[in-house]
Amino acid sequence: MxxxxxxxxVEVHDLTVSYDRKPVLWGVDLTLPAGSLVGxxxxxxxxxxTLIKAIMDLLPASSGYVRIFDEPIKQxxxxxxxxxxxxxxxxxxxxxxxxxxxxxxxxNLGLFNRPRKADKDAAMQALEKxxxxxxxxxxxxxxxxxxxxxxxxxxxxxxxxxxxxxxxxFAGVDIATETAIIELLRxxxxxxxxxxxxxxxxxxxxxxxDWTVLLNMRLVASGxxxxxxxxxxxxxxxxxxxxxxxxxxxxxxxxxxxxxERKS
Amino acid sequence: xxxxxxxxxFADANIRYVTIGSVLLASSSAVVGCFTLLRKRAxxxxxxxxxxxxxxxxxxxxxxxxxxxxLLFGAFVTGWLSLILIDYITSRSRIKEDTAxxxxxxxxxxxxxxxxxxxxxxxxxxxxxxxxxxxxxxASLVGEDLIVFGAVAVLLLITTILFYKELKxxxxxxxxxxxxxxxxxxxxxxxxxxxxxxxxxxxxAVGVVxxxxxxxxPAAAARFWTERLGVMLALAAVIGxxxxxxxxxxxxxxxxxxxxxxxxxxxxxxxxxxxAFAPKRGWVARMLxxxxxxxxxxxxNLLKLFYQLGEQHEDYxxxxxxxxxxxxxxxxxxxxxxxxxxxxxxxxxxRHPDGWALTREGEIRGKRVVRLHRLWELYLTQYxxxxxxxxxxxxxxxEHIITPELEQKLMEELNYPAxxxxxxxxx
Numbered sequence: 001m002x003x004x005x006x007x008x009x010v011e012v013h014d015l016t017v018s019y020d021r022k023p024v025l026w027g028v029d030l031t032l033p034a035g036s037l038v039g040x041x042x043x044x045x046x047x048x049x050t051l052i053k054a055i056m057d058l059l060p061a062s063s064g065y066v067r068i069f070d071e072p073i074k075q076x077x078x079x080x081x082x083x084x085x086x087x088x089x090x091x092x093x094x095x096x097x098x099x100x101x102x103x104x105x106x107x108n109l110g111l112f113n114r115p116r117k118a119d120k121d122a123a124m125q126a127l128e129k130x131x132x133x134x135x136x137x138x139x140x141x142x143x144x145x146x147x148x149x150x151x152x153x154x155x156x157x158x159x160x161x162x163x164x165x166x167x168x169x170f171a172g173v174d175i176a177t178e179t180a181i182i183e184l185l186r187x188x189x190x191x192x193x194x195x196x197x198x199x200x201x202x203x204x205x206x207x208x209x210d211w212t213v214l215l216n217m218r219l220v221a222s223g224x225x226x227x228x229x230x231x232x233x234x235x236x237x238x239x240x241x242x243x244x245x246x247x248x249x250x251x252x253x254x255x256x257x258x259x260x261e262r263k264s
Numbered sequence: 265x266x267x268x269x270x271x272x273x274f275a276d277a278n279i280r281y282v283t284i285g286s287v288l289l290a291s292s293s294a295v296v297g298c299f300t301l302l303r304k305r306a307x308x309x310x311x312x313x314x315x316x317x318x319x320x321x322x323x324x325x326x327x328x329x330x331x332x333x334x335l336l337f338g339a340f341v342t343g344w345l346s347l348i349l350i351d352y353i354t355s356r357s358r359i360k361e362d363t364a365x366x367x368x369x370x371x372x373x374x375x376x377x378x379x380x381x382x383x384x385x386x387x388x389x390x391x392x393x394x395x396x397x398x399x400x401x402x403a404s405l406v407g408e409d410l411i412v413f414g415a416v417a418v419l420l421l422i423t424t425i426l427f428y429k430e431l432k433x434x435x436x437x438x439x440x441x442x443x444x445x446x447x448x449x450x451x452x453x454x455x456x457x458x459x460x461x462x463x464x465x466x467x468x469a470v471g472v473v474x475x476x477x478x479x480x481x482p483a484a485a486a487r488f489w490t491e492r493l494g495v496m497l498a499l500a501a502v503i504g505x506x507x508x509x510x511x512x513x514x515x516x517x518x519x520x521x522x523x524x525x526x527x528x529x530x531x532x533x534x535x536x537x538x539x540a541f542a543p544k545r546g547w548v549a550r551m552l553x554x555x556x557x558x559x560x561x562x563x564x565n566l567l568k569l570f571y572q573l574g575e576q577h578e579d580y581x582x583x584x585x586x587x588x589x590x591x592x593x594x595x596x597x598x599x600x601x602x603x604x605x606x607x608x609x610x611x612x613x614x615r616h617p618d619g620w621a622l623t624r625e626g627e628i629r630g631k632r633v634v635r636l637h638r639l640w641e642l643y644l645t646q647y648x649x650x651x652x653x654x655x656x657x658x659x660x661x662x663e664h665i666i667t668p669e670l671e672q673k674l675m676e677e678l679n680y681p682a683x684x685x686x687x688x689x690x691x
Contacts, residue, residue, distance in 0.1 A: 058442050074445075082443035089437045093302065094493045103433055107444030112426060139491040159444070 001233060003223035005033040007070075009163055009194045010055060015064035017047070017054045022253040023062065024050050026218045032211060037189050038196040039209035039225070043238050046216040048198045049085065052165045056082055068163065078107055081161035083152050085168050091140050097151050098136040101127055104158030119158075126157040131180060146177035153181065163194045170199060182208055205229065267517045278406060279516060285405035285414055286508035289469045290478060290527070292417035294504030295424050295497050296462040297479035298486065299455055302435040302493075306480045307362065308347065311369040312463045313475030315346030317376025320397050321383060330393065332412040336464055343460040346372050376472075399522030400471035402508070403515035413465045420461055423454075424497070431455060432493055469511055471524035477531060478504065485535035488542035507531040561664050562595070562603045564633045567612060568663075569593060570622045571630030575691075580627050583619040631691045637663040638684035638691075639674050645685040646678065652685035 008031035015028040025047040032038055040048045053059045055066050057073045069076050081104075104126065105119040115123075127133045130150040135143070143151065149169055156164055170178050185195050185208075199205055205212065205225070212228040214220040214237045221228045221237075274280045300309055316339040323338025324330065346368050353364040383394060396404060405413065424431065433441045434451050442448045459479070466478045486499035511527035541548050569589050574580030590600060604620055607613045612626035622630065640659040644650045666674070684690055 053439075056443055058439055077443075077445035080443070082440060084437065084439050084443075088439060090304075093436045094487065094491050094496050095432075095436065096492070099432075099493075100436070103437070103440070106429060106433055106441075106446070109429075111430060111446075114429065141491070155440075 001221045001223055001228065002030065002219060003227075004031045007034065008032055009034045009069060010196070011067045011070070012055060013065050013067075015051075015054060015066065016062045017050050017059055018062045018249075018252075019050075020253055022249040024217065024249070025054065025215075028064070028215075028219045030213065030219055030222045032194065032196065032213075032222075034194055035189060035192045036194055036211045037185055037209050038194070038211040038213060039199045039205050040196060040213045040215060041199055041202065041205055041237070042215035042220075044200075046237075048215055049167050051213075051215060052082075052167060052196060052198060056080060056165060058082075078159075079162040081156040081159040081164045083156045083164065083166040083169055086145065086148050086152060086171070088167075091143065091148060093140065095140055096136070097127070097132065097138050097140060097143070098123060100140055100151055101136075101154045101158055104155040107159060122160070123154075123158045126154040129157055129184065130154045144174075146173040149173050149177060149181070153184065161193075164188070164196065166195065166197045168198050168200065170197075170201065170204075202229075202234070268513075271513050271516055279512075281410050282403055282405050282512045282516065283509055285410045286402045286469050286512040287505040288414050288417040288508075289405075289465050290482075290504035290508030290511070291501035292420040292504075293462040293466040293475075293478045294482035294486075294500040296420060296458045297481075298483040298493075298497050298500050299424070299431050299435055300459055301480055301483040301487070303455065307365050307476075308350070309459055309463060309479035310476035311346055311350060311365045311372075312343045312460055313467065313472045313479075314369045314376070315372035316343045316464060316467060316475075317397060317472050318342050318372055318379055319376075320394070321376060321379035324383060324394060325379065328388075332409045336412060336416070339464045339467070340460060342372060343463060344457075347456050347460065373472075396471070396522075397467055398471050398473060400467065400469050400474070400511075400524030400527070401515060402469045402512045402523040402527075403519060405468055405512075409468065413468050416461055416465045420458060420465070423458060427451070427454065428494075469508065469523060470527050471522065474524045474528045477528040478507075481528070481531045481535050482507070485531075485538040488538040488545045503531065503534050507534065557664075559603075559606070561661075562599065563607055563610075563612075564629070564664055565593065565595065566600065566603050566607060567622070567626055567630035568633045568637070570613070570620075571627065571634050571691075574622070574627070574630075575634075581621055583616045583621045585619040588619065633663050635691050636666045636671060638688065639671070639678065639681070640666070641686070642678055642681055642684050642690070643674060655685065 010030075010032040012028055012030045015025065016023055017025040024045075028051065040051060042048050050059060054061050055068075055073075057066070066073060068080065073080070098120075101123040102115050102119065105115055105122060109115060109119065124133065124136065127136055130153050132147065132150050132154060135147065135151075140148070140151065153166075153169065156166075169181055173181070185197070188195055197209070199208070206229050209225050211223070212225040213222045214228060214233055216237045221233045270276075271279055274283065297309065300306060319338035319340065319342030320335050321338075322342070323335050326338075327334045349368050350361070350364045353359050353367070354361045359367070380394065380398075393401075393404065430441075430446060430451050431454075433446065434448065434455065438448060441451070462479060463475050466475050470478050482500040482503040483496070485503055486496045489499055490496050507527045507530045510530045511523045514521055514526040515523040538546065540546050543549050566589070569592055570584060571580065572592060573584055573588065574582075586597070586600065586604075590597075595603075604613065607626065608615055608620070611623060612629060613620045613622055637659045640662045641652070641655040644655040644658060645652050681690060
């Protein structure tokens with residue numbers, strides 16, 4: 001069940017992504033409505049992170065294209081914000097909480113320019129929104145998992161973007177942080193922002209998101225949450241490994257085959 | 265001593281030049297090295313350093329002169345080539361980066377030594393001094409060499425300051441940098457180029473064999489003293505500069521000595537001292553912290569014993585003899601006596617002719633430890649479903665580290681309990 005919307009904020013057309021020639025996502029076609037909280041859900045190794053990274057052009061696509069706000073991604077970079085997985089960076093880096101949040105302003109600043117006073121104000125406001133203002137001067141190596149996640153969120157908020165991609169923001173955080181984050185996401189939605197969240201917990205998915213994307217190496221479903229989170233579609237997503245599909249992928253890698261034939 | 269004064273009075277113009285040169289070279293490579301270290305590509309510097317040698321030799325063979333610009337150019341070309349090769353091997357084959365670095369380093373260095381030997385046997389009189397690239401000679405940093413290498417070093421420092429923000433983000437979070445539209449590939453290229461240049465100018469002073477130490481060691485030492493990148497860069501520069509001056513001094517007083525090993529030994533000494541004595545991260549600080557913990561545990565255990573005796577006799581302030589105190593728990597006597605006299609000095613207990621007794625403050629502190637112990641036992645049985653005979657050992661350690669805020673939280677979560685799992689009262 002793949003529903004499409006008119007005037008989508010995100011439009012993905014026939015997207016295939018490979019790692020080392022092995023396709024991990026096959027031919028994804030999807031559109032997302034503006035001003036919604038979107039959950040991307042699927043089992044481990046389903047390609048959830050890969051999907052959002054490919055949409056943002058952080059990974060090269062083997063085929064297909066993506067349009068955001070009906071423009072190619074390069075034109076709208078400053079309207080997009082990305083919250084990577086917490087574990088993707090080394091938290092022992094010599095920086096303070098405030099330093100990291102200030103990085104959210106680097107995109108608007110451009111090269112060479114130093115952060116201005118206004119940027120520092122924006123960073124501080126973002127920290128307040130996640131309830132971490134008293135931690136501004138704390139070293140990032142001293143933060144707990146939940147606090148690290150809040151710092152990453154604050155960095156994204158400091159960007160003042162219109163669409164947010166978040167990779168597992170609820171992974172390994174305490175209940176208080178999870179509640180705080182979901183409250184924040186709802187406020188953002190109320191302001192007309194679109195938030196796309198990679199999520200692994202089916203229990204809370206129904207409650208958190210108004211649009212759900214089910215993924216398992218290919219797109220299983222995309223639509224309003226109450227229509228998508230059905231027994232049948234979930235079984236399709238989680239049940240039965242796609243053995244043939246991964247075998248073909250392995251073959252492509254081993255034989256050094258191109259994923260798509262070159263158009264001459 | 266005479267030489268020391270002679271050198272550090274900087275009366276001789278030559279000495280001034282050599283010193284300025286060494287300081288510039290050493291500090292610029294230290295600053296660039298900070299970013300290489302944080303990017304977790306410390307070994308790459310080593311590969312570049314070794315790969316520079318064939319470039320220097322080839323440049324000499326082709327041009328027949330020791331013009332620093334030409335040698336620098338040759339060094340730059342092969343240094344760069346080695347990095348491209350490493351990247352190519354890692355991305356196009358199954359060979360991992362460390363193996364690729366090892367491969368490239370040894371092949372390039374082998375070719376370099378081969379060329380150097382053949383130049384030395386060629387009978388070309390102009391070649392004398394080329395071998396200083398192996399182990400470095402700071403004292404030869406004069407005239408044209410100084411101007412060229414000094415200029416490159418200054419340029420390196422300026423570029424890192426200009427791109428400070430970008431390099432910082434590149435080292436901390438590449439994907440995020442990419443997502444906000446930073447030209448990540450160009451920035452990586454920039455950092456690579458900076459590294460190559462840092463190596464190329466640094467080998468004048470230290471030589472190719474030990475150049476990696478100049479890149480990495482000051483940065484690693486500086487990291488121990490600070491949690492701020494800006495301060496780390498400045499510290500690394502100072503450490504680099506210090507070792508540079510020392511190298512120049514050695515080079516001046518003992519012309520037969522190669523400078524490189526000296527500089528590296530000095531910078532390594534600084535690093536070792538940093539590892540040992542830096543606050544928080546150094547091992548002395550860590551050892552002191554552990555010792556402090558041990559003392560705290562002993563003191564609190566003693567106070568706890570006093571309190572438990574008090575509970576037993578329903579009298580908290582009577583005298584207890586040492587044997588009395590140690591009936592419940594076997595603490596070695598000398599240790600216990602040490603702890604007791606310390607507690608006495610702190611005013612938690614009083615000495616009486618026939619033993620010791622708690623003061624009011626001692627009773628309060630002892631009570632708190634007992635309380636935390638029982639609270640934690642209760643927490644473990646309720647929240648972790650552990651059997652009540654399994655929780656004592658765990659509580660023995662936890663009782664010493666729970667903060668007042670955590671205590672408050674525990675009380676709330678346990679709903680202000682009155683009894684612990686063994687049905688003893690929680691004081």
